[in-house]
Amino acid sequence: xxxxxxxxxxxxxxxxxxxxxxxxxxxxxxxxxxxxxxxxxxxxxxxxxxxxxxxxxxxxxxxxxxxxxxxxxxxxxxxxxxxxxxxxxxxxxxxxxxxxxxxxxxxxxxxxxxxxxxxxxxxxxxxxxxxxxxxxxxxxxxxxxxxxxxxxxxxxxxxxxxxxxxxxxxxxxxxxxxxxxxxxxxxxxxxxxxxxxxxxxxxx
Numbered sequence: 680x681x682x683x684x685x686x687x688x689x690x691x692x693x694x695x696x697x698x699x700x701x702x703x704x705x706x707x708x709x710x711x712x713x714x715x716x717x718x719x720x721x722x723x724x725x726x727x728x729x730x731x732x733x734x735x736x737x738x739x740x741x742x743x744x745x746x747x748x749x750x751x752x753x754x755x756x757x758x759x760x761x762x763x764x765x766x767x768x769x770x771x772x773x774x775x776x777x778x779x780x781x782x783x784x785x786x787x788x789x790x791x792x793x794x795x796x797x798x799x800x801x802x803x804x805x806x807x808x809x810x811x812x813x814x815x816x817x818x819x820x821x822x823x824x825x826x827x828x829x830x831x832x833x834x835x836x837x838x839x840x841x842x843x844x845x846x847x848x849x850x851x852x853x854x855x856x857x858x859x860x861x862x863x864x865x866x867x868x869x870x871x872x873x874x875x876x877x878x879x880x881x882x883x
Contacts, residue, residue: 725749725864728809732842734857743857746868750802754870768872769801775872784874787883807832809862811840 732743741759757765766777769789776785807816811834818828827847834840842857874880 725809727866727868728805728862728864729866729868730808730862731860732857733860734855736853736855745808746870747801747805747808748868748870749805752870753801753804754868754872766872768870769804771801775874777872777874777878782875782878784878784880785883786880 727746727748729747730745732745734741734743739759741757741764744756744758746754751771753769755767756763764779766779768775772789774785774787774789776787778784807814810832813831813833815829815831818830819826829845831843831845832840833843839859842859844855844857846853
């Protein structure tokens with residue numbers, strides 16, 4: 680049970696906590712390009728977005744929700760068979776995560792996650808999620824979990840993006856695939872995140 684929780688948390692964090700992003704242009708027709716925007720512009724044309732994804736791990740299906748207020752907050756929630764199992768929130772300076780199965784909370788300063796001279800940036804993470812090009816993200820974490828995560832995003836013309844996640848934890852490698860099912864821009868969003876009093880808190 681704990682392993683499943685950790686991997687769902689890693690999948691959530693991997694989508695947002697990027698220490699480096701590499702991009703490969705995906706060829707689409709002008710009509711498709713217009714439908715799939717915003718993508719290539721540095722200045723985005725939205726203030727909020729909400730996306731949904733589905734995937735499975737060890738034959739257990741789960742859903743991921745992502746909400747964002749541009750360059751401010753990124754919020755996410757992972758739900759499995761028993762309901763919500765994990766929740767995360769990224770602000771300009773911190774990463775917050777709830778492990779609802781084990782009643783644990785993580786508070787991590789973004790400055791401690793920077794590697795290779797690069798720091799986490801919400802705008803870059805948003806771009807990774809909303810872009811219409813093939814790309815990948817790499818993320819390394821030492822505390823409270825020692826993990827290496829690689830996320831590859833594949834975009835096919837006229838189809839929703841597919842994310843392949845590979846997480847190495849305790850010398851074991853786990854793989855899962857996420858398929859985006861929906862994304863909406865400029866709709867009112869809420870970003871609830873409260874740490875229950877009975878939760879243990881791990882800080883970094």
